[in-house]
Amino acid sequence: MKTPFEKIQPDEGSSFRLLHLKISSNIFPWNYHYHPEYEMVFVHYGTGRRHVGNHLSYYEDGDLVLIGANLPHAGFGYDALDEHEETVIQFKEDFLGENFFDKPEMAAIKTLFERSQHGIHFFGQTKKMVGNRLKKMPQLSHFGRMIELLSIFQMLANSEEYVLLNVADTRYDFNQKDQARIKRIYEYVEQSYHIPINIKEVADIAHLTVPSFCNYFKKVMNMTYTDFVNEYRINQACKLLMLEKSITDVCFDCGFSNVSYFSKVFKQIKGKSPMQFKNLVLRRNDSVLRKK
Template identity: 30%
Template sequence: MKPRYEQPRTLDGTTFLSYIRRERAFGFGWHYHREYELTLITEGSGTRYVGTTVERYHPGDLVLLGPDLPHTFTSEPYEGSAEAAVTQFRHDFLGPGFFALPQFRTLGGLLARSARGLRFDGAGDDTRAELARLPALEATAQTVALLDVLRRLAADPTAAAITGPGYAPAPSSAVRDRVDAVCRHLQQTHTGPVHQEEVAALVHMSPTSFSRFFRTAMGRTLTDHVNQLRVETACGLLTGTSLPVTEVAARSGYRNLSNFNRRFRELKGLRPTEYRAAHRQPVVPG
């Protein structure tokens, strides 16, 4: 039930890994690793889980994730493939103390901020194009290009933290195991009835203790977290299918349409119909 620890393997001739991840669809694979990770989505849409935050992603989505930050990308059903350009590197991949050198301190600051994950909504097309080309370059050019991408991102005023200030990667093994067990359980069950007593029992806690624990660890209540999961599920259905809003609400876990509309507008600032019109994509049958 806890995230899988991964240890990416570098190729001969280099000290970091850059590759194209291409699959029929990205499945839920909750994991973490010691490496920083730059991920650029080049094809497909879905849901991005980073720490305790759940958000939609689309082509062009660009994030930098710090070490030991649990994450996964899960595709929505659609025709085509899911693809991302991924670069993973350790803090010392260019030698101990490299990012403490005066000329690279701004890059070191960027890496420090990535502990909560960073999203770059306003990064330029040239930055995204350079990152997408990275896997095809030879080792020396790859290294120079990676530093240039990090330089651009360090100066990007649009960089926004993904997780809340209350989330810290691996605060303790016991806390993380509980948080990860709950998050994975809710990812699989949030479209059905969710009862705090059952979720608390999953991590062997009383409902009252669990309520305090969850609010402290996640920075919000269980109800708020479930609503976020459901609304993100609804976003995928609204943009990826032609289902009526009533059916979208039901499939997302809402049995009451007015409650669905209210929660959706609270989180997205739009009515479901307005969101569908603003994010319309080629749809598939429901």
């Protein structure tokens, strides 16, 4: 049995589904799932986790991802730092007719759909321009939405500002046992990230020996368990720094044994030091207060 299947219905009067979500990031569960519909996700702002196929990473300053049919993925609001806002479009390959995308004019878009089976992350001006257009789509008529969506597809198809999240030989097909096991591992990390890493303990939770667990986790998540925990710790550290806690307190609250190592890992993952991140938060908060 595969990863949980999600049934999706098009909007009334439309051939695809358009969602606009704005809710607290704290209520997002880890819900790895799949569906036959393609899915375009635009996260308006903030930092959070992307888990598509066996690719696992954090996005910064929002995200724009196109996910192929039946490619397993988790919700983009999981482990987000800020209030989570996203625009989502879900559609079947034949949503405009069985042979519509076989037309010569649709050749680039058809190639885009084929590429999306690996999961595609878009960045730069492409993310900015497409994101602005997606924000306005809910105000359009159903016909207007369809025309706009085709135009967005063409823009994405012609863009070179993208990264494939998975390559063909690293995709992993989760079954029901994997789903339950990874969920237990996530829950364990959520509860114990602030204490020293104990591979034996988490291996026991996964019902595996330590060597088997290390191999399994690397195959499923495409990263080591230690790297996974450190990424989770650093994301929690960002939340605490946004509350203006001291760097030293945040270091120890998130399970690191010394500030030097904490700063090194923080910079490796976030591309900036804890102090630089803290200063960015302070400037952002000051800007928000001035606007009020």
